[in-house]
Amino acid sequence: METTTSVSFADLDIEPRVMQALNDVGYETPSPIQAETIPPLMAGRDVVGLAQTGTGKTAAFAIPVLSKIAGGGKKPRALVLAPTRELALQVAEAFGKYAAHLPDIRVLPIYGGQSYGVQLSGLRRGAQIVVGTPGRVIDHLDKGTLDISELDFLVLDEADEMLTMGFAEDVERILRDTPDSKQVALFSATMPKAIGRLAQKYLKSPVEITVKAKTQTAQNTTQRYLQVSHQRKLDALTRVLEVESFDAMIIFVRTKSATEELAEKLRSRGFSAVAINGDIVQAQRERTIASLRSGSLDILVATDVAARGLDVERISHVVNYDIPHDTESYVHRIGRTGRAGRSGNALLFITPRERHLLRSIEKATRQPITEIGLPSVDDVNAQRVAKFGESITENLGSDNIAMFRRLIENYAQENDVAMADIAAALALETRDGGFLLSPDPPASERSKGPDRPERKQRDGGTNFATYRIAVGKKDRVTPGAIVGAIANEGGLTRGDFGHISIRNDYSLVELPDDLGRETLTLLRGTKISNVPINITRDEGGPRGRSAARNGGGRGGPRDFGGRRGAQPRVAGRGRS
Numbered sequence: 001m002e003t004t005t006s007v008s009f010a011d012l013d014i015e016p017r018v019m020q021a022l023n024d025v026g027y028e029t030p031s032p033i034q035a036e037t038i039p040p041l042m043a044g045r046d047v048v049g050l051a052q053t054g055t056g057k058t059a060a061f062a063i064p065v066l067s068k069i070a071g072g073g074k075k076p077r078a079l080v081l082a083p084t085r086e087l088a089l090q091v092a093e094a095f096g097k098y099a100a101h102l103p104d105i106r107v108l109p110i111y112g113g114q115s116y117g118v119q120l121s122g123l124r125r126g127a128q129i130v131v132g133t134p135g136r137v138i139d140h141l142d143k144g145t146l147d148i149s150e151l152d153f154l155v156l157d158e159a160d161e162m163l164t165m166g167f168a169e170d171v172e173r174i175l176r177d178t179p180d181s182k183q184v185a186l187f188s189a190t191m192p193k194a195i196g197r198l199a200q201k202y203l204k205s206p207v208e209i210t211v212k213a214k215t216q217t218a219q220n221t222t223q224r225y226l227q228v229s230h231q232r233k234l235d236a237l238t239r240v241l242e243v244e245s246f247d248a249m250i251i252f253v254r255t256k257s258a259t260e261e262l263a264e265k266l267r268s269r270g271f272s273a274v275a276i277n278g279d280i281v282q283a284q285r286e287r288t289i290a291s292l293r294s295g296s297l298d299i300l301v302a303t304d305v306a307a308r309g310l311d312v313e314r315i316s317h318v319v320n321y322d323i324p325h326d327t328e329s330y331v332h333r334i335g336r337t338g339r340a341g342r343s344g345n346a347l348l349f350i351t352p353r354e355r356h357l358l359r360s361i362e363k364a365t366r367q368p369i370t371e372i373g374l375p376s377v378d379d380v381n382a383q384r385v386a387k388f389g390e391s392i393t394e395n396l397g398s399d400n401i402a403m404f405r406r407l408i409e410n411y412a413q414e415n416d417v418a419m420a421d422i423a424a425a426l427a428l429e430t431r432d433g434g435f436l437l438s439p440d441p442p443a444s445e446r447s448k449g450p451d452r453p454e455r456k457q458r459d460g461g462t463n464f465a466t467y468r469i470a471v472g473k474k475d476r477v478t479p480g481a482i483v484g485a486i487a488n489e490g491g492l493t494r495g496d497f498g499h500i501s502i503r504n505d506y507s508l509v510e511l512p513d514d515l516g517r518e519t520l521t522l523l524r525g526t527k528i529s530n531v532p533i534n535i536t537r538d539e540g541g542p543r544g545r546s547a548a549r550n551g552g553g554r555g556g557p558r559d560f561g562g563r564r565g566a567q568p569r570v571a572g573r574g575r576s
């Protein structure tokens with residue numbers, strides 16, 4: 001069963017510059033909702049799509065909208081209504097990505113909570129695409145600052161959510177106030193009667209699109225999932241790779257570029273991993289698969305397309321690092337394991353926002369997916385110790401041992417050193433003091449004195465660091481406002497927050513130690529009580545001293561620190 005559609009982006013009449021952007025972001029094929037939605041929207045029809053987040057619905061409307069208004073214009077030509085500011089920002093960001101090669105297109109998010117000033121100057125400068133929450137859009141219409149008289153497109157995203165949140169009247173008013181000639185695309189995760197009525201009243205014989213879930217899963221494959229925030233996925237994956245006993249594994253990601261990036265990150269952590277994607281020439285792909293089959297390679301990082309039809313018996317594990325677009329892809333992906341009557345293992349990474357998709361996969365596959373926790377520091381360390389022992393045992397059987405034994409016996413006699421000390425010194429050649437994960441700051445870090453900011457670890461295994469934000473009591477901020485704004489803008493969850501201390505001029509917030517640069521960039525623009533928070537890592541100590549940390553900079557979970565690549569090579573386990 002093929003899961004990804006047989007339609008290609010090239011079949012969809014997409015504006016060449018939009019196509020170029022899709023190439024840049026690494027999308028290989030349209031997701032099912034895109035394959036079904038883009039053609040009618042390109043043909044000028046209204047559309048009602050039953051689709052949830054994660055199906056690729058944003059691109060399903062953004063691609064045709066951009067293709068059709070690529071030339072720009074002065075007034076807004078497309079308005080997207082979204083229920084929350086978080087979604088509005090996300091959609092605006094997606095439009096920005098797909099419009100990267102359209103110099104005449106400006107995208108403006110407008111939502112409650114942001115000052116009018118920024119929005120007004122954005123509107124004055126001219127935005128062809130406005131993405132907003134209904135309340136704020138109405139405010140601008142009332143003030144006369146948003147002109148929707150030349151709108152070609154109106155998109156209602158997560159329409160059911162908007163109605164649940166009490167925006168029904170606002171949405172109807174906007175539908176009424178926009179030109180009759182506009183095209184409407186309505187997306188909703190569910191189809192309550194109210195949505196049906198809305199569609200009937202305001203849409204012109206819409207094409208109805210539902211992405212069907214027709215699925216079946218192999219009985220001999222165990223399915224599990226791990227809930228993890230977006231920025232901790234890599235940490236979680238490396239832990240899984242260390243503790244799981246596997247023959248060969250395929251890790252699925254969404255985009256071509258993600259295959260390369262993830263494979264590279266895994267290699268730099270000592271795992272041998274190779275990427276395959278639709279850009280890789282056939283000969284190279286075949287060589288990679290031959291290595292996987294023969295056992296000289298154990299980890300493949302792939303896109304759906306690249307893994308199509310892959311049949312390698314020794315694939316014992318499939319990891320869905322990025323959740324697939326639909327249940328069919330899920331079934332297809334996990335069908336790469338459990339081949340030839342062997343038992344298989346499927347592990348799905350899920351961010352809190354994606355939890356609803358888990359239920360739809362379970363429903364469609366009619367099989368439960370069991371939750372597992374992040375492998376603990378103790379589990380990881382037990383594996384490292386066990387593998388250390390195994391490598392000693394293996395080397396004891398080597399032909400060359402006699403020569404080294406002689407050299408070492410001589411050394412021990414001449415220097416009067418115990419054999420255990422010599423063995424330990426030799427172990428240090430390939431493994432350093434960071435060999436075992438430590439929940440506490442490593443000794444080397446503690447010994448550098450009190451200036452060093454404390455790194456804390458809590459029950460969930462999160463390493464916290466302290467960040468300073470430039471709002472405090474004087475701005476009347478509350479912990480709730482801080483969590484709300486940072487979680488919203490940075491895509492964090494409640495579990496990502498440690499202690500919050502509100503001082504007069506500033507506040508200290510504990511957040512994950514390994515917040516990505518991307519997250520920090522997002523947060524830098526965040527405002528609370530209209531004050532930019534200017535987030536920085538707290539300098540540590542009572543007053544602004546050095547925040548230099550062991551190893552410096554970012555580069556992945558420091559838990560796996562020590563010498564990169566010096567950990568036992570996990571990928572070899574399971575081979576004889």
Ligand code: AMP
Nearest residue numbers: 027029030031053054055056057058254
């Ligand atoms: P959405 O359902 O719009 O929230 O999209 C979910 C995720 O899928 C986003 O991270 C998109 O960047 C990604 N995505 C959308 N379309 C594609 C595609 N055709 N191929 C790969 N990834 C995609």
